[in-house]
Amino acid sequence: MKSDKFVRILGGSMAILSAVLVYFVSEWWLLLTVFVGCNLIQSAFTGICPPEVLARKLGWVHGSCCCKDESDKADKDSDCCCH
Numbered sequence: 001m002k003s004d005k006f007v008r009i010l011g012g013s014m015a016i017l018s019a020v021l022v023y024f025v026s027e028w029w030l031l032l033t034v035f036v037g038c039n040l041i042q043s044a045f046t047g048i049c050p051p052e053v054l055a056r057k058l059g060w061v062h063g064s065c066c067c068k069d070e071s072d073k074a075d076k077d078s079d080c081c082c083h
Contacts, residue, residue, distance in 0.1 A: 003061045
């Protein structure tokens with residue numbers, strides 16, 4: 001699985017989980033949504049995503065879909081979002 005797909009699936013899953021927990025348990029679970037949102041924003045600015053780093057170390061993801069410049073596009077797989 002590509003790392004960008006993993007991050008999107010994880011972020012979406014955490015948002016849904018948070019909504020379910022807010023409904024059934026406590027409104028304090030909204031803090032999970034805030035944390036996930038802040039993590040996504042900081043990773044957009046810094047390029048560092050802690051869940052992606054952990055998933056790479058565990059071997060769950062490979063590759064990346066982040067093109068640094070136009071010349072990188074040719075080196076990516078056909079399912080990359082850069083194409």
